[in-house]
Amino acid sequence: MSAATSASPAAKTNAAPSTAPNTAPKSVRRRNAGLGLIAWLVGILFVLPVLWMVLTSLHSEADAATNPPSLAAPLTLDGYREFFGAGGGPSPWFSLANSVTASVVSTVFVLLLALPAAYALSIRPVKKWTDVLFFFLSTKMLPVVAGLLPxxxxxxxxxxxxxxxxLVILYTSMNLPIAVWMMQSFLAEIPTALIEAAQIDGARLPVILTRVVAPIAMPGIAATSLICFIFSWNEMLFARVLTGVIAQTAPVFLTGFITSQGLFLAKVCAASLVISLPVLAAGFAAQDKLVQGLSLGAVK
Incomplete structure (x- = not known):
């Protein structure tokens, strides 16, 4: 009996750990499944308006204006044809070219100015560099409308x-503060030993920026350039007030479809989808660099 009683606690202690590995993974799997379901629901919630815009753009104006909307209405491409001027309206290509010019050129100027400034504030910090960064960021606190009249x-x-x-000058000045702020955090992660080694080899500042700093900070540069491109492409207030016909951008061209007579939902949705495609394509092409750049320095 004593042997049996002495063996029973040992058997219990040996049996207890065997049940723990079986219960822990199940709870983890349930939690992961719950988080995955929540992520899918949130993703669908964000994508649903875009899908609704796509569906509305494929309806006729009469079907798009019905309340409640008709999901089973016949599909048509009339909204896209009218956007591209098939019905005798203005062509959007000139406005799209203006948006591409203003966004791309201003983004290039922003990178050319932000990279040396971020280098001076991170790798070779100036005195009171935190105050300099705050000054850069404080320029974004001014309401855009306040500077419109001057x-x-x-x-x-x-x-x-x-x-x-x-518009190129305005977009460059508007995006430069946030670009310097972002680039400073990216360049702060570069080891100074690489810079010192390049200086010992006789490399000057332009060579250091282009051949040492830029390749290492490429994810951060890609993320900064994409954000500046999106901000420039979507800007409409200055473009609406400061341009007319020659420098009209795509967002300003989009507002021309809104009329007081109504029946413009399908055309506006079609135009919005086409105008959003360059930004979506740029974000999809640089999504790995964007995620890597925005998460740079988050994990030590």
Whole structure:
């Protein structure tokens, strides 16, 4: 009996750990399944308006204006045909070209100015560099409407109204503060030993920036350039006030489909989808660099 009683606690202790590995993975799997379900629901919630816009763009104006909307309405491409000028309306290609020019050129200028500035604030920090960063960011705190009238008067007196290069200058100045702020955090992760080794080998600052700093910080540069491109592409207030016909951008062209007579939902949805495609394509092409750049320095 004593042997049996002495063996029973040992058997219990040996049996107890065998049940733990079987219960723990099940709870983890349930939790992961719950988180995955929540993620899918949130993703569907965000994608649903885009899908609704796509469906509305494929309906006729009469079907798109029904309340409640008709999901089983016949599909048509009339909205896209009217957007591209098939019905005798204006062509969108000139406005799309203006948006591409203003967004791409301003993004290039922002990178050319932000990279040396971020280098000075991170790898070779100046005195009170935190105050400098706060000053850069404080320029974004001014409401855009507050600076609209002075900029309009300046553009009118200098003869730059309805000029695409005025938008390039404005978009460069508007995106430069956030670009410097982002690039500073990215460049702060670069080991200074690499910079010192390049300086010992005789490399000067332009060579260091282009051949040492830029390749290492490429994910951060890609993320910064994509965000600046999106901000420039979507900007409409300055483009609506400062441009007319020659420098009209795609968002301004989009507002021309909204009329007081109504029946414009299908055309607006079709135009919105086409105008959003360049930004979606750029984000999809650089999604790995964007995620890597935005998460750079998050995990030590």
């Amino acid at each position: 900029i309009y008067l300046f553009a009118k007196n200098s003869g730059m109204l309805d000029n695409i290069w005025l």
